[in-house]
Amino acid sequence: MxxxxxxxxxxxxxxxxxxxxxxxxxxxxxxxxxxxxxxxxxxxxxxxxxxxxxxxxxxxxxxxxxxxxxxxxxxxxxxxxxxxxxxxxxxxxxxxxxxxxxxxxxxxxxxGIDCWTWSELLLALKHGQGLSFGANPVSSIQRLVDEVIERLALPCLATPSSVSSKSSSFRSSCDSKSTRSTKTSNFQRFWWFEELSELKMDVIDMLVKEMVKEKFDHPIISKFLFYYQRVRVFRASKVTRAKVIQKVITLLSLLDKRSISIKGLFDTLRIASSLKLRKSSKVQLELLIGSQLDQAALDDLLLPSPHGKSYTKYNVNLVLSFLKNFLLEGSINYKPCSYRLKKVARLVDLYASEIAPDARLKPSKFAALAMVIPDSARDSYDKIYQAIEIYLEVHPKLVEEQKMKICSVLNYEKLSPQVLNQLSRNTSFPMIAIVKALIHQNPKLKRAKSIKDACNFKGFSSFRNEAKEFKHREEVVIIKKLSTNEKLRAHLQEMGWSDVELEKICGKFQNQKAAHVMSTPQVCCISNVKHLPRLCS
Missing domain, CATH: 3.30.710.10 (Potassium Channel Kv1.1; Chain A)
Incomplete structure (x- = not known):
């Protein structure tokens, strides 16, 4: 009918x-x-x-x-x-x-979910995941997710056949929450990565949050998320890729940062570079990378600039962001002179040498990079000196003030004698830097505490009386009369004279130094660097 x-x-x-x-x-x-x-x-x-x-x-x-x-x-x-x-x-x-x-x-x-096989459990989950979750997950989906988590937490987990179903007796021995934190330590093979990678993002979100709640090993969770990301973004549209990346970043932020692979984070960054992510996701990713920066390699930091050929070759701003995040976390979690910070300092010095030959790199950016690391993190300043040497050679038109700003990062106490000798003869550097190098080459001037001590040195005895004659601004008078005396000029810098005052006394010395350099064979600064920057190759 x-x-x-x-x-x-x-x-x-x-x-x-x-x-x-x-x-x-x-x-x-x-x-x-x-x-x-x-x-x-x-x-x-x-x-x-x-x-x-x-x-x-x-x-x-x-x-x-x-x-x-x-x-x-x-x-x-x-x-x-x-x-x-x-x-x-x-x-x-x-x-x-x-x-x-x-x-x-x-x-x-x-x-009867306890008696379902692993395949039946996943089948139900895959067919039910199309439901609209809204603010509260569908109760039946939540029940399936809980069952998946419980089976993945079994200490004997090795293959799908081992989680086909659970007898009541076996379940009772594995179901206490007190043992769940140690269950995942027995994971040897991660066959379930592929099994769960077919699920949609909403279900993955539920699964991962439940794993975190049940104290699964965070390194395992992070490995799964990177695997899921790799599978889901393959041949996907840009919109889908962006959604997957954003979800992965959000879930990674729930984990202990030290458990996350820095390689996986940089892979995520490279995928995300061509996508339109939410600003919050970008900030989260930068925080994650910054917290792990001591695990990064130089190649990781050589990220291309997003702006094209008219800008710098490498994305220096992004690296500066990583560094600031690393230092911000470090100010809370570890001492400034820690081993992690020293590793980052060495990485920054290598990175500075790599980007120094870029003709478009502004002196303010280069100076910011060189100065972001605290002095306590560098045992030696030889590497950053080499980076500065390259930068000044490639940027000969910098004014003296810009050069002084860049060179202000140098700690002359932590420069080797060989580097001090190079610096004292390097006309690419500002006169102030050269004078300071001369001071640290001369142990007697370095130990002098006053003009009187300086005048007691051999060659300065004829100026003792002149130093005594002036009660006010006596150093200024001595400078005017002895402006051609290299050692006294260097000593005055050591005594704390300002850059402006030293510039007044360095005029004649500049000409003399230039004449000296003209008669001395010069070696290209870049050849002195053990690690040749890629921009120079």
Whole structure:
């Protein structure tokens, strides 16, 4: 007998179904209450619009079959989650011909989850993951997620066959929360990475958060997230890739930062460089990398500039951001002279040598990079000197003030004698730096505490009386009279004379020094650097 179709059902704006309202209302309290309105019943045909129907058109089709088949439907692992959620949505608590309602049937099926095989469990999860989660996860999905976590936490976990199902006796020995924190230490093979990588991001979010809650090993979780990211972004659209990357970054931020692979973080950064991520995700990623910067290699930092050929070759701003994040965390978690900080200092010095030959690199950026590391982190300043040497050679048009700013990072006490000797003869450096190098080459001047001590040195005895004659600003008078005396000029710098005052006394010395350099064979500064920058090769 033909059944009339007097009800149109618009499911999420995706598809319209023509059904018999009496048949559906006999199973659904929601529809039954809707049709009880006398005014509405006078209409021959009606239309119902659902905006958030669970499972979409496929979910409605399942429930329609259930109703048209007089409350009979085969419940399987692939449809139980959707049937359960749709039954709750449509309020299908009615009993027909003495049979249990659909909610009861699906709940009873889900109660047997302990006896499901691993494949059946994943099948139910994959088919149910299309449901709209909203603020609160679907209860049946949460039940499946909990079961997956419980099985992954089994100490004997090795292959899918070992988690096919659980007997009650075995489960009772493995189900206490007190032992879950140690269960994952027995993981040897991660076959489940591939199994779970087929799940959508919402389910992965639930799984990872549950892993963190149950104290799974964070290195294992981070490895899984990087694996999931690699699988999901392959051949995906830019929009999908951006969503995956953002979700992975958010979940990684829940973990102990020291448990996250720095290589995985830089791989994530490279993928993200071509995508439009939320600003918050970018900041989170920079924080994660910054916290692990002592594990990075030079190649990791050589990130291309995002602005094209008219800008610097490398993304110096991003590296500076990493450094600031590292130092910010360090100010809280470890001492400034720690081993981690010293490793980063060596890395920065190598990076500075690599970017120094870039003609477009502004002196302010180079100076910021050189100065960001605290003095206590460098045992030697030889490497950063070499980087400065390259930069000044490649940028000959810098004014003296810019050179002085860059060279202010140098600690002459931590320069080797060989480097001090090079610096004292290097005309690319500002005169102040050369004078300071001369001071530290001369042990006597370095130990002098006053002009009187300086005048006691051999060659200065003739100036003793002049030093005594002046009560006010006596150093200024001595400077004017002895401006051509190299040792005294160097000593005055050691005594704390300002750069401006020293510049006044270095004029004649500059000409003399230039003449000396002209007569001395010079070696290209870059050849003195053991590590040749790639921009120079």
């Amino acid at each position: 033909e059944v009339s179709s007097d009800l149109e059902v618009d499911v999420n704006g995706q598809e319209i179904f023509c059904v018999n309202k009496k048949i559906l209302a006999s199973f659904s309290i929601k529809l039954s209450n809707l049709f009880e309105n006398p005014g509405e019943n006078t209409k021959k045909n009606m239309k119902v619009i659902f905006q958030d129907f669970p499972g979409g058109p496929a979910g409605f089709e399942l429930i329609a079959r259930f109703c048209y088949n007089n409350g009979i439907i085969e419940i399987t692992h692939s449809n139980v989650v959707i049937l359960n959620q749709v039954a709750k949505f449509m309020e299908m608590q009615k009993k027909v011909l003495g049979r249990p309602n659909l909610i009861s049937q699906t709940e009873k099926f889900l109660e």
